[in-house]
Amino acid sequence: MDVQDIVNTVSQKAGLDQAVTEKVVGTIFSVLEHEAEGTSVSGFFARISGADGLAQKYDVMAAGAAGSGGGLLSSLEGVLGGALGEKTGALINGVAVLKASGLDMAQIRQAGTTLIQQAEVAAGPELTNEVLGSVPSLKAHLGL
Template identity: 65%
Template sequence: MNIQEILTTVSSKAGLDEPTTEKAVGTILSVLEHEAEGTRVAELFGSIPGSLDLARQYDVMAVQPAGGSGGGLFGSLTSALGGALGEKAGALINGISQLRSTGLDATQIRQAGTTLIQQAKTAAGPDVVNEIVESVPGLKGHFGL
């Protein structure tokens, strides 16, 4: 299973267009890359060709140009808060802000996250994915996992 197959499944199940699905999946993968450091996250990325590239394309910790995030005041505040809290807490906060800036609501974010995690379990195995998810406090609440 590669990242394109996962994108197709997430798009279908979450009812999102391709560009929005790509951004949502890339953002969630970026959150995992930053937040789950020290776990088996490298194993996850190794099991899904193209996933690490997508995570880095939508890097939640990349510096956004002024006014470029599309998140308005909320986006500015969460980016500032994320930066102040450090990388671990900031990645999740920035990821949620990025997803909301695309116009996704909480239900769509949870559907995309749940579908992505189900597909990741198929590709990398449930033990790998469960360890990663358990290592990221707050992930379950925001992504419905």
């Protein structure tokens, strides 16, 4: 299974268009890439062809990734990310990107649930749970 298969399934099950779905999947993968500890994330990406490329395309730590265009939210993200380190910054930016995509929490939850299910099929439940377990606050922010 490659990343496009995952995007297609998430799009279908969550009822989202392809472009929004690709951004959601890429954003979640980017948060995992920045926050997951150890080498498990590289093994996870190795089992899902194209996942690392999609994570880089939607890199939550790239300048302006949150899409807020400045203002208070952007300032808070910068301060918190700088004060608390890259890991917290990646999660804050990722959540901001998901919320800025125009999706409501039910849609984000459905997309996240489907993404996790597809990742378990592609990378195996043990490795997927290990990667997600190293970023526990991501599941909380996705409402899972």
